[in-house]
Amino acid sequence: MVPKRQVVGAWLLLTGFGSLWLGVAWDGQWHVDVGPDTFFTAPHLMFYFGSALIGLTSLAVVLPSRGAAAGPGVRVLGFRAPVAFLVAGLGAAGHLLYGAIDLWWHTIYGFDILESTPSHLSLQLAMQVQAIAVVMAFAALRHTTSGKWGLAAAGAFGVAAGSIMLDGDVFGVSLTVLGGSAVAAWTLCAIAGVTRSAWWVAALGLLFVAVHAATFFFPPLATGLYSEGIGQPLRDNALGVPLVALAMPLVFPLIAVVGAVSVVFARRRDVSPPVVMAALGAVIGLFVVVSQYLFDEVGTSPLLAALVITAFGAIAGRFGWQSAALMRRLTPREA
Amino acid sequence: MRFRSALGVAVAVLLVAAPGATAQASTLTIVHSEQVSLGESTLTASFTDWPVRAGRSLDFTFEPTGGIEGRTGTVRAIAPSGEPTALGIVGLDGEADMELQRHPLARHAWGLDVVALPEEGLWRFEFTVHGPDGTSTGTLPIAAGPMPGPSPAVSWVVGMAPWAVVLLVLARRWLKVRRSAVLAWSG
Numbered sequence: 001m002v003p004k005r006q007v008v009g010a011w012l013l014l015t016g017f018g019s020l021w022l023g024v025a026w027d028g029q030w031h032v033d034v035g036p037d038t039f040f041t042a043p044h045l046m047f048y049f050g051s052a053l054i055g056l057t058s059l060a061v062v063l064p065s066r067g068a069a070a071g072p073g074v075r076v077l078g079f080r081a082p083v084a085f086l087v088a089g090l091g092a093a094g095h096l097l098y099g100a101i102d103l104w105w106h107t108i109y110g111f112d113i114l115e116s117t118p119s120h121l122s123l124q125l126a127m128q129v130q131a132i133a134v135v136m137a138f139a140a141l142r143h144t145t146s147g148k149w150g151l152a153a154a155g156a157f158g159v160a161a162g163s164i165m166l167d168g169d170v171f172g173v174s175l176t177v178l179g180g181s182a183v184a185a186w187t188l189c190a191i192a193g194v195t196r197s198a199w200w201v202a203a204l205g206l207l208f209v210a211v212h213a214a215t216f217f218f219p220p221l222a223t224g225l226y227s228e229g230i231g232q233p234l235r236d237n238a239l240g241v242p243l244v245a246l247a248m249p250l251v252f253p254l255i256a257v258v259g260a261v262s263v264v265f266a267r268r269r270d271v272s273p274p275v276v277m278a279a280l281g282a283v284i285g286l287f288v289v290v291s292q293y294l295f296d297e298v299g300t301s302p303l304l305a306a307l308v309i310t311a312f313g314a315i316a317g318r319f320g321w322q323s324a325a326l327m328r329r330l331t332p333r334e335a
Numbered sequence: 336m337r338f339r340s341a342l343g344v345a346v347a348v349l350l351v352a353a354p355g356a357t358a359q360a361s362t363l364t365i366v367h368s369e370q371v372s373l374g375e376s377t378l379t380a381s382f383t384d385w386p387v388r389a390g391r392s393l394d395f396t397f398e399p400t401g402g403i404e405g406r407t408g409t410v411r412a413i414a415p416s417g418e419p420t421a422l423g424i425v426g427l428d429g430e431a432d433m434e435l436q437r438h439p440l441a442r443h444a445w446g447l448d449v450v451a452l453p454e455e456g457l458w459r460f461e462f463t464v465h466g467p468d469g470t471s472t473g474t475l476p477i478a479a480g481p482m483p484g485p486s487p488a489v490s491w492v493v494g495m496a497p498w499a500v501v502l503l504v505l506a507r508r509w510l511k512v513r514r515s516a517v518l519a520w521s522g
Contacts, residue, residue, distance in 0.1 A: 032424055035439035035448050038361075094497070101494070108484045110384070110392030112451045114423060118494025125498060196520065236436035237425070267520055274518050325516035 002140055002332060003071060006082055007147075009061040010137035013088055014150055016053030017134050017157050020127060021211075022218055023047025024164075025244040029219035031113055033238040034227050039103070042226055051095045054130055058089030071140075071332035083330060084140060088133035095126035116167050124165045128183070131158035135187070139194045139327035148200050149207075155187045156207040160215060162187070163248045172301030174292075176247065178309050181288035184252060185281035185316040186323070188259045192277070193324020198260040198267075205256025212252075216245040251291040255284050273321050281317015285310040363394055363440050373464055374471025376400045380460070381444075390482040392423075392451035397435065398444040399464055408435045408445070408464035415456025415479075423450035432463075452479045 023046030030043050062081045065073060073080040102119035109115070134154040141147025162183025166175040192201050219242050227234055234240075249255075259280055266276040289306045292298050298305040367385035371378045377400050384393035399406055409432040414420045419431035425447055426433050438446025452458055460475040484490070 032427065035424065037449075109390055110451060111449045112392035112423065113449070114427075115390075115392075115451060118491050122494060122498065232439070233442070235424075235439060237434060270520070272518075273520055321518065322513065322516055325518055326512060 003065075005061055005064070006071070006085070006137070007141060009057050009085060010134070010141055010147070010150060012057040013054055013084075013130075013134045013137050014154055014157075016050045016057065016092075017130060017154070018050070019053065020047045020050025020130065021157055021161060022214060023050055024127070025215050025219045025242070026222050028244050029223045029242065030226070032243055033220070033223050033234055033240060034232055035235060036232060037111055037113075043222075048096075048099070051092045051099075051130070054088050054133075055092030055096065058085040058092065058133075061085040062089060072330060082137075082140070084133050084136035087136060088130055091126050091129035091133055094129065095123060098122040098126055121167070124161075124167075127161050128158070128165050131161045134158070135190065136327055136330060139190075139324070140330035142194050142328070143331060148195055149203070151191060151194060152200055152203040152207045153211075155191050155204045156211045158187050159184045159204075159208055159252060160211050160248055164244060169299045171304065172299045173305040173308050174299040177288060177292050177298050177305065178312055180247075180249060181285045181309050182312045182316040184249060184255065184288060185284040185313040186320040188256065188284065189277040189281060189317040189320030190324045190327065192259060192263050192280075193273070193321040194327055196263075196267075198263040201263055202256055202260040205253040205260075208252050208256065212245060212248055212250075215248060216242045219244060246295075249288050249291060250295070251287050255287050258283065258287075274318055277321040278314045278318040281320070282310045282314035284317065285313020288313075361440075363396070363438070365396070369475060371462065371473040371475045373399060373462060373473035375468070376471065378462060378464070378473055378475075380475050387452060387477055387479050388481065388483050389455040389479040390451050390453060390484075392449045394438065394440070394446060394448050395450065396438050396441050396444040396446040397462070399466070401466075402443070403435075403437070403445055406464055406466040408462060409433060410435055410447075410463075411461045412452075413459040413461065414452075414454045415458060416454060420453070422452075423447050425450075435462075435464075452477070455479050455481055 023043050026046060027041070027043035030041065031037065062076075062079055062085050065080050065082060066078075067080065071082060073082045074086055075081075076086065098119050102117075102123060105117060105119045109117075113120075131154070135151065135158055138147055138151035138154050141150060159180075163180035164176070165183065166179035168175050188201060188204060191204050195201070220240055224234075262276060262280050265271075266273065286306065286309075289298050289302075289309045293302055298309070363383055365381040365383060368379055368381040371380055379398045379400075381396045381398075382393055384391065387393065397410070411432050412420050412422050412426075421427070421429050421431060421433060425436065433447075435445040438444055439448055456479060458477045458479055460477060462473045462475070464471055464473075
């Protein structure tokens with residue numbers, strides 16, 4: 001049995017991440033459509049609340065975890081910390097710490113949020129670490145149906161966050177698309193590996209649609225209401241289009257269906273999972289490149305981008321399965 | 336009991352945070368202005384930070400004599416290297432000729448909010464303004480001084496160092512446990 005504290009904790013992590021993700025999307029929308037920024041804007045409070053909830057939940061789970069009753073864990077300073085909550089806590093602490101560094105950075109360089117800075121990149125990475133931690137927390141609950149729904153939801157948020165994790169181009173290859181597709185491949189293959197089921201891979205696609213819809217509708221709506229509420233009008237050229245949602249891979253639900261079919265096929269033929277997942281990861285990379293090429297841009301060298309992103313997808317898919325094999329040990333039953 | 340204390344904390348947080356979240360951002364503090372001749376007329380360019388330094392963001396406002404009412408226009412920012420550069424949120428669409436629009440905090444004037452000039456050297460802002468008295472153009476030279484703070488290389492190395500440590504620790508643990516993972520379907 002997974003201790004009750006860790007079950008409640010997993011759902012609190014998911015709630016925190018939902019607040020973090022939608023807060024970040026709202027903040028982006030606010031900057032683009034309205035502009036003026038202080039530390040205490042509502043979108044900032046929303047995403048810092050999310051990170052704080054993740055951090056405090058992790059503390060509340062890790063601190064009382066001692067002895068065998070806590071289940072599998074890492075020994076840290078006399079505690080037997082469940083890995084997912086250790087990772088979540090470090091991710092949230094990193095997020096808040098880099099948030100403080102970001103504030104200091106802005107006092108030297110001003111508040112240009114479009115700049116690519118070490119603190120901005122680190123905030124994105126810390127958010128991704130938290131997403132992975134939520135996936136891990138639900139991987140430990142994989143024996144219950146609710147736990148598997150939580151896993152699929154955590155994966156959907158992780159794929160969403162991955163789509164804005166990196167910024168910029170290297171050798172004409174868009175790092176945004178590269179990071180997004182690698183995270184998508186890792187997540188899908190990790191969920192296939194944890195659940196060993198085609199249905200839950202399809203459920204990941206289904207919940208991604210829900211997260212995508214929330215990211216599409218919530219930020220412009222909240223921005224409009226908030227701007228009216230505090231009497232700060234929209235910009236003259238406010239786009240009103242949900243920019244963060246547009247960066248998310250529209251093609252992902254289709255990818256999830258392809259993933260589910262591959263799982264059925266490979267199980268029936270007993271094809272080695274690492275091979276299937278590498279192939280699936282490559283297909284995911286290629287899908288994302290092609291779809292982003294149609295909608296937007298993949299960088300100035302599309303052919304090189306296709307090659308590199310497909311290769312990274314393959315590696316990420318293979319790595320996802322291997323991660324899943326280890327995450328399956330997070331449940332006490334198999335420890 | 337636990338629920339009550341959690342509720343208490345939540346209410347306290349709301350009470351502390353609400354005034355900040357419902358307050359409007361403060362108004363601009365202009366510290367310097369320049370006059371740009373715009374055909375027969377002039378345009379006043381104002382800055383919230385002066386002298387301008389590369390990589391440090393500030394707010395610009397632009398106000399033609401007679402006000403912005405009934406006038407439209409564009410501004411093209413030419414970097415010291417000669418490249419036209421789209422700046423900030425206004426330049427998000429990548430158009431070199433940025434549509435002049437009201438500054439969010441000084442809506443009587445056009446402006447660019449929280450924008451950094453990425454390159455050190457002499458920038459040129461070329462204005463084209465259409466008004467009741469026809470189309471006029473003007474150029475504003477802006478010298479951007481050296482970037483403040485440590486060099487970007489140092490910032491990146493120091494800022495990313497914790498991630499490098501994380502990566503090393505993870506890689507070590509990963510190599511230890513990786514071989515014990517069962518990779519077959521029935522693991």
